[in-house]
Amino acid sequence: MKQGIGISHAKVIFMGEHSVVYHQLAIALPFKALACQVIITPSLHNVMRSELYTGELKDAPKLLYPLIHLFNTLQNHFNLDPLELTIQSTIPFSAGLGSSAALASAITKAFYHYTHTALEDQTLFNWVQQAETIAHGNPSGIDALTTSFDHAWVYTKGSAPQPLSISLPATLIIAQSPQTGSTKEAVEKVADYVHSHGIQLIESLGTLTKQAQTCLENHDVKTLGSLMNQAHEMLKELSISTPTLDHYVDIARSHHALGAKLTGGGLGGCMIALVEDQHVLSIVDALKQETPHVWSLNLQ
Numbered sequence: 007m008k009q010g011i012g013i014s015h016a017k018v019i020f021m022g023e024h025s026v027v028y029h030q031l032a033i034a035l036p037f038k039a040l041a042c043q044v045i046i047t048p049s050l051h052n053v054m055r056s057e058l059y060t061g062e063l064k065d066a067p068k069l070l071y072p073l074i075h076l077f078n079t080l081q082n083h084f085n086l087d088p089l090e091l092t093i094q095s096t097i098p099f100s101a102g103l104g105s106s107a108a109l110a111s112a113i114t115k116a117f118y119h120y121t122h123t124a125l126e127d128q129t130l131f132n133w134v135q136q137a138e139t140i141a142h143g144n145p146s147g148i149d150a151l152t153t154s155f156d157h158a159w160v161y162t163k164g165s166a167p168q169p170l171s172i173s174l175p176a177t178l179i180i181a182q183s184p185q186t187g188s189t190k191e192a193v194e195k196v197a198d199y200v201h202s203h204g205i206q207l208i209e210s211l212g213t214l215t216k217q218a219q220t221c222l223e224n225h226d227v228k229t230l231g232s233l234m235n236q237a238h239e240m241l242k243e244l245s246i247s248t249p250t251l252d253h254y255v256d257i258a259r260s261h262h263a264l265g266a267k268l269t270g271g272g273l274g275g276c277m278i279a280l281v282e283d284q285h286v287l288s289i290v291d292a293l294k295q296e297t298p299h300v301w302s303l304n305l306q
Contacts, residue, residue, distance in 0.1 A: 009047045010120025012112035016040035016097045017104035017152035018180060018278060018303065019269050021237055022161075022215040024196045024244065026146040028205065030212025032161050033170065033219060034152040037180070039301055040103060042095030044112035046120050049090035052077070056093035063091070072141040076110055076133065080117040089120075098299065100186035102270015107149035110137035130154055143190050160219055170219075174305040176227045176264065177286050178278055182299035183250040185274030192246045192271040199244050211240050231264025231280045238267035246272030254293060255279075261289045 015038045022032025052063040054074075059066050066074050077091060091113070097105040114133040118125040134150035146163045157169035200208060214233050221230040238255055241247055251268045258266040258279035266279035281289055286302060293300045 007047055008120070009045055010116040010118070012044045012115030012117075012119060014042055014108040014111035014115070014153050016108060017149060018178065018276075019102075019148060019152075020158075020178075020278070021218045021233070022148075022211065023102075023268075023270060023272070024192070024241070024246065025208045025211035025215070026148055026161065026163055027193060027196070028200070028208045028212075029163050030208060031215040031219065032146065032148050033158070033215060033222070034148050034161065035158045035172065035178070035303065036152055036156055037103065037301075037303055038156075039303070040097045042093065042097055042105075042108050042112050044109070044116040045092045046089045046113075046116045047092070049088045052081070052088050053090045054093070055090065057095070058093075058099065072106060072137045073109055073113060075140055076113055076137040079136070080114065080133070084117060084121050084123075086117075086121075091116075098182055100188065100275065101182050102187050102189075102268075102272070102275030103180075104149040104153040104270075106141045107134055107138055108153040110134040111150070111154040127155070141190065143193060145189075170222065172222055172305055174222070174225055174227055174230075175282070176305050177281050177283060178303040178305055179258065179263075179281055179286065179289055179293065180269070180276050180278050180301045180303065181254050181258075181293045181297055182276045183248065183254065183274055183297065185248055185250060187271045187274035189271035192273045195246060195273075196244050207240055207243060211237060214240075227264055227280065227282070234265030234267045234278075234280055235259070241268055241272060244272075248272070248274055251275075251277050254296065257292050257296065258289055261285060261292050263289055 018035045020033040026032035138145040161167045254277040255266040262285040263279040269278045
């Protein structure tokens with residue numbers, strides 16, 4: 007049977023979430039331990055099969071509208087008959103790990119594979135960004151970029167992204183809180199803050215990210231950890247952290263993490279901690295007392 011297959015992965019924003027929307031620098035890493043696969047095949051009706059929803063696309067819940075819109079647009083673009091869309095994903099939804107962008111990327115890749123059409127990088131980015139705009143209102147583009155390609159990236163909205171080589175004697179630990187986050191709500195909350203208080207805090211976050219880039223280039227993990235701690239305090243001031251995320255940050259720091267902060271949109275989702283290898287097990291064990299969803303990403 008004819009089919010198209012698309013695969014993508016999660017992402018972790020290391021530094022620069024929210025400030026990237028205001029044309030400040032951001033650093034993001036691909037997180038391939040969490041991935042999604044999309045398969046499209048011919049069908050009598052447009053149908054989806056996934057953990058989130060199984061049934062005809064026309065009856066899908068509103069939550070999936072950005073992906074359904076992308077599916078329909080690509081289907082019309084290629085003038086295709088009805089299709090079945092099968093999604094298998096280990097990326098948690100609304101956790102700040104790029105699930106919506108990863109799904110959009112995998113769907114786009116599946117359509118181009120199905121039609122035997124070459125897919126250029128910029129074309130892929132544009133399709134994913136279209137879905138992300140519907141989902142989040144004013145996406146920076148960092149999710150579309152990092153879930154679609156295998157590099158770590160240094161990115162400023164509106165400028166050409168630069169691949170970043172990372173080699174650190176450390177591990178990044180990711181812990182997911184029980185609360186799901188809403189990137190759109192968080193972006194609106196930050197916009198309200200900027201309207202009321204000005205852009206200074208956003209610019210300070212951008213400065214921290216530039217300093218973090220230098221630390222990455224110089225393999226300076228201790229200063230990098232300190233910058234992460236400072237960034238979390240600023241993100242708290244923007245009111246996008248939660249008591250649970252703050253608690254996870256405290257746990258990581260109390261078990262000798264070099265630094266810890268929320269990652270992604272906030273208002274739930276995940277925390278990341280930069281950890282020297284000798285402390286990885288103790289921090290993972292401590293966090294697993296709070297949540298079963300703990301992962302690690304070796305940065306060497």
